[in-house]
Amino acid sequence: MVKTIDAKMLSKMFLAGAKKLEEKKEWINELNVFPVPDGDTGTNMTLTIMSAAKEVSAMEKPDMTALCKAVSSGSLRGARGNSGVILSQLFRGFTKGVRDYEKLDTKILAGAFEKAVETAYKAVMKPKEGTILTVAKGGAQKARELADNGEEDLTVYFEEIIKSADEALARTPDLLPVLKQAGVVDSGGQGLMQVLKGAYEAFLGKEIDFNIPDIKSSSSVTSMNMDVQAQADIKFGYCTEFIIMLSRNFNIKQEMDFKAYLESIGDSIVVVADDDVVKVHVHTNDPGMAIQKALKYGALSNMKIDNMRLEHQEKLFKMAEKQKEEVQPEAAPKKEAGFIAVSAGDGIEEIFKGLGVDYIIEGGQTMNPSTADILDAVEKVNADTVYILPNNKNIVLAAEQAAHMAEDKKIVVIPTKTVPQGITAVINYVPELSVQENTDTMIEEMKTVRTGQVTYAVRDTVIDDKEIKQGDYMGIGDSGILSNGADMLEVTFRMIEDMMDDEKELISIYYGSEVSEETADELREKVEARYPKCDVELQYGGQPIYYYIVSAE
Numbered sequence: 001m002v003k004t005i006d007a008k009m010l011s012k013m014f015l016a017g018a019k020k021l022e023e024k025k026e027w028i029n030e031l032n033v034f035p036v037p038d039g040d041t042g043t044n045m046t047l048t049i050m051s052a053a054k055e056v057s058a059m060e061k062p063d064m065t066a067l068c069k070a071v072s073s074g075s076l077r078g079a080r081g082n083s084g085v086i087l088s089q090l091f092r093g094f095t096k097g098v099r100d101y102e103k104l105d106t107k108i109l110a111g112a113f114e115k116a117v118e119t120a121y122k123a124v125m126k127p128k129e130g131t132i133l134t135v136a137k138g139g140a141q142k143a144r145e146l147a148d149n150g151e152e153d154l155t156v157y158f159e160e161i162i163k164s165a166d167e168a169l170a171r172t173p174d175l176l177p178v179l180k181q182a183g184v185v186d187s188g189g190q191g192l193m194q195v196l197k198g199a200y201e202a203f204l205g206k207e208i209d210f211n212i213p214d215i216k217s218s219s220s221v222t223s224m225n226m227d228v229q230a231q232a233d234i235k236f237g238y239c240t241e242f243i244i245m246l247s248r249n250f251n252i253k254q255e256m257d258f259k260a261y262l263e264s265i266g267d268s269i270v271v272v273a274d275d276d277v278v279k280v281h282v283h284t285n286d287p288g289m290a291i292q293k294a295l296k297y298g299a300l301s302n303m304k305i306d307n308m309r310l311e312h313q314e315k316l317f318k319m320a321e322k323q324k325e326e327v328q329p330e331a332a333p334k335k336e337a338g339f340i341a342v343s344a345g346d347g348i349e350e351i352f353k354g355l356g357v358d359y360i361i362e363g364g365q366t367m368n369p370s371t372a373d374i375l376d377a378v379e380k381v382n383a384d385t386v387y388i389l390p391n392n393k394n395i396v397l398a399a400e401q402a403a404h405m406a407e408d409k410k411i412v413v414i415p416t417k418t419v420p421q422g423i424t425a426v427i428n429y430v431p432e433l434s435v436q437e438n439t440d441t442m443i444e445e446m447k448t449v450r451t452g453q454v455t456y457a458v459r460d461t462v463i464d465d466k467e468i469k470q471g472d473y474m475g476i477g478d479s480g481i482l483s484n485g486a487d488m489l490e491v492t493f494r495m496i497e498d499m500m501d502d503e504k505e506l507i508s509i510y511y512g513s514e515v516s517e518e519t520a521d522e523l524r525e526k527v528e529a530r531y532p533k534c535d536v537e538l539q540y541g542g543q544p545i546y547y548y549i550v551s552a553e
Contacts (some may be wrong), residue, residue, distance in 0.1 A: 001153045004103040005203070007064040011056055013199035014071060016208045018053035020198025021191055022046045026245040026276065028194070029299045031187035041187040043245070043301045044081030044368055044394075048088055049195065051078020051370070057211070064102055068095035076401065077372040083188035085371075085397035086120050086132050090192070093119025106157050110147035113140035113161075123397065130175030132188030138168025139196065158200050162193070169193055182461055236266045236283040239306040240290050244278040247298040258293065265289050283308070288513025288544045295458070303367050307346075337431070337438075338383030341422055342369060342391050342399075345543030348419055348510060355426045358383070364392050364419075364543070374402035378409060385410045385435050387442075389422035410435065414442050418451035418478075419541075420508060420551030450504075452477050452495040454488065454548040473547070489519075492548050493526055499552045500531065507534050510541030510549040523548070 028042030052074030072095045075088035097112025117140045142164035169189045173180035266284030339357040344364035363369040390399045403411035416422040425442040457472045475483035475495025483494035511520035524538040
C-alpha cells in the first residue's frame, strides 16, 4: 500500500498528464459545441500545460517547492484560451496546497484539490456549471470525502477521485442544455480528465516517455529566407506556417493534391505529413486560401503568418541605419495611455492602427495568444496605463491574468468579445477623462454593439433547434446561431435581419480574405435596399475563418 508521494513522483505524474492531454488534444477539439472550424480547447489546454511541462522536464532533481513554482509559473505564462487559463488556475491552487510538504498523503492532497477548485472558481467572473469547473469540483469533493473517512491507500484514493470526476463529466450535458443538444460532454472537462488519467497511469508505474516535445511554431524557415529576400523582389508576400491536426484521411494522393493547390497560390512549399499531423509552410499572397484548404483536413495549430514585404523593408532600413553609424533616436516619449488589440486580418489591423492602437497581437479564433504573449505586448507599449482589447471571449481570461501579473504598469482589460466591440471601445476613449471614467464609458458603449459572424460548419449537428449540415454557411450572433444554409449571401443577409431593430443606425460589414470585393458589394447593396435609413459601411477586414464580420449599432 502506497501512502505518500514525493516531488519526484509528482513530477512524473504531471509530465504524464501533460503527455496524455497532448495525445488526445485533437479528439478534445472535436467536442466543440458549435461546428465551426475553430474548436481549439484541446490545443489551448495542451499549449498551457506544455509550457509548464517544459520547465518541469528540465529539472533533474526537483524538490517540492521548485516543482510547484515551475508548474504554477509555467502554466500561468503559457495559458491560452478560457480552458487553458482555468487549467492554469487549477494548477496554481493545487501547488499552493502542496508546496510546503516533502511528502503528500491523502489529507494534504484533499486540501490541495479543494484549493485548486477554489482558485479556479475565483478566476472566472461568472462561473458556469457543466464545465471543467464542475469536473474539478466533483473530483475534489470525493478527495475530501475519502480523506475524512480515513482512506490512506493512494491507489484506491486516486482511482475513486478519477471515477467521481468522470461521473461529473458525464453529467455536464444535464447542466448545460447546449451540450446535450450537441450530444457532447464539456471539452474542457474532458481535457482535465486526460490529465488526471495520465497522472494516475504514471503513479501505477506505466512506462511513459517523459520527453516533452517543443510544440511552439518555429521561425527558422522565415529567418533563413529573409537573408535571401533582402536581396530580391518578393513575389509572394506572406510567409504562412501551420500544423494540421488531421481529423480525416490524408493519403499520398491527398498530400499531392494539397501540394498542387499550394503551388497554384504560392511557392517555397513544404508539406511534411507524420501520422496524425501535417506541417505546412508556404509563401503566398493570400494566406486565407491556404488556411481554408487545410481546414478541410483538420483543425490547425501553431499558426504563424509574417508579412515578408514589411520585414524586407525593415531589414533594408536597419542595414541603412547601420551603415550611417548614427546614434539611434530616443524611444517615443511615454504616454498616459496606450492600447493593445488582438486582431486577425490585415484590414482590421489597419483599422485599429488608424484609431490609435499602439500594438496589435495577431490572434483570435484558432490563434489564442498566451498570457506571456500579452505581457510581452504590454512591455512594448510605453504608457503608464495600457488598455487591452481581447476582441474574443476566449482571450479575455488570458488578458485578465496578464493584467494581474504585470508589475510596472496599470493594465485595464476592456472585455471586448468581438472585433466590432473593440472598435467601438477605442473610438469612445477620451484622453481628458480619468482611467475609471474611460473604462466605464468603453464598457458601456461596447454593450450597444451587436455582432454577427459568418463561417461554415465542419460537421452535421443540431444547435438552437437548427439542423446544420457539414459545409453549411452559418451566421453566428452574440448568443448563438442566427442563420444557416447553403447560400452565403442569403445566410449573411438573414443574420443581419436578426441583428436589427428600430434603434440601429449603423451597419458595418467587414469582409474576409476569402470574399471578393464584388461579392461584398453585392451584400452591401442588398442591405442598403433593405435598410435605407441606416448608414451601411463596407470595409476590407482580411480576416481568416470568417467570411463576414458584421456589427449593428
